[in-house]
Amino acid sequence: xxxxxxxxxxxxxxxxxxxxxxxxxxxxxxxxxxxxxxxxxxxxxxxxxxxxxxxxxxxxxxxxxxxxxxxxxxxxxxxxxxxxxxxxxxxxxxxxxxxxxxxxxxxxxxxxxxxxxxxxxxxxxxxxxxxxxxxxxxxxxxxxxxxxxxxxxxxxxxxxxxxxxxxxxxxxxxxxxxxxxxxxxxxxxxxxxxxxxxxxxxxxxxxxxxxxxxxxxxxxxxxxxxxxxxxxxxxxxxxxxxxxxxxx
Numbered sequence: 308x309x310x311x312x313x314x315x316x317x318x319x320x321x322x323x324x325x326x327x328x329x330x331x332x333x334x335x336x337x338x339x340x341x342x343x344x345x346x347x348x349x350x351x352x353x354x355x356x357x358x359x360x361x362x363x364x365x366x367x368x369x370x371x372x373x374x375x376x377x378x379x380x381x382x383x384x385x386x387x388x389x390x391x392x393x394x395x396x397x398x399x400x401x402x403x404x405x406x407x408x409x410x411x412x413x414x415x416x417x418x419x420x421x422x423x424x425x426x427x428x429x430x431x432x433x434x435x436x437x438x439x440x441x442x443x444x445x446x447x448x449x450x451x452x453x454x455x456x457x458x459x460x461x462x463x464x465x466x467x468x469x470x471x472x473x474x475x476x477x478x479x480x481x482x483x484x485x486x487x488x489x490x491x492x493x494x495x496x497x498x499x500x501x502x503x504x505x506x507x508x509x510x511x512x513x514x515x516x517x518x519x520x521x522x523x524x525x526x527x528x529x530x531x532x533x534x535x536x537x538x539x540x541x542x543x544x545x546x547x548x549x550x551x552x553x554x555x
Contacts (some may be wrong), residue, residue, distance in 0.1 A: 437459060
């Protein structure tokens with residue numbers, strides 16, 4: 308059976324006053340500003356494989372709590388998410404986006420994985436409510452230095468990203484924090500982790516750090532690598548019994 312045309316979906320959703328909308332627009336390269344007709348909308352899932360720009364009036368969605376986008380060709384997002392006062396979950400997977408728009412600082416879940424061009428300037432941004440952050444397979448190469456950046460964070464995923472250093476501020480983030488830092492160019496851990504009580508799980512598989520710490524043939528290592536190995540082992544011993552550290 309042929310799936311309903313997205314225009315028909317919109318018409319039926321409008322007539323029924325739906326609060327949740329999942330829309331696939333196929334080959335459409337442009338979209339009308341349909342969200343103006345849905346001020347009651349609380350959840351929007353949008354899939355548009357040919358769309359390069361998203362020009363929707365998000366400021367009209369005062370009740371929106373969840374926004375999930377799959378827009379592989381998307382290069383730019385509007386900066387009016389700050390008007391969506393109730394927005395709690397934002398997910399953008401697999402796009403050409405280069406920068407994160409403003410207005411998302413109040414969300415609880417932020418999923419940005421598989422955006423290979425994405426970079427984030429953390430300088431002026433704090434996320435006081437954020438509990439889950441997914442930056443896997445992005446160009447994000449560093450994390451905030453501020454201890455107040457993520458006070459409620461419980462789950463941080465940076466697998467396959469460009470992050471090479473975990474900041475000392477990590478020891479101040481969240482409660483019962485799980486960090487997925489696999490397959491990244493990480494060579495050392497922040498010393499501050501030795502004293503933190505906030506970290507619960509730390510996944511470090513397929514990292515230079517994991518290979519160094521587990522290396523038994525130290526004669527093949529440079530002097531610098533030996534120092535890193537010694538420091539890494541010391542931190543892992545200090546975390547034993549308090550934090551689950553997964554190296555392989």
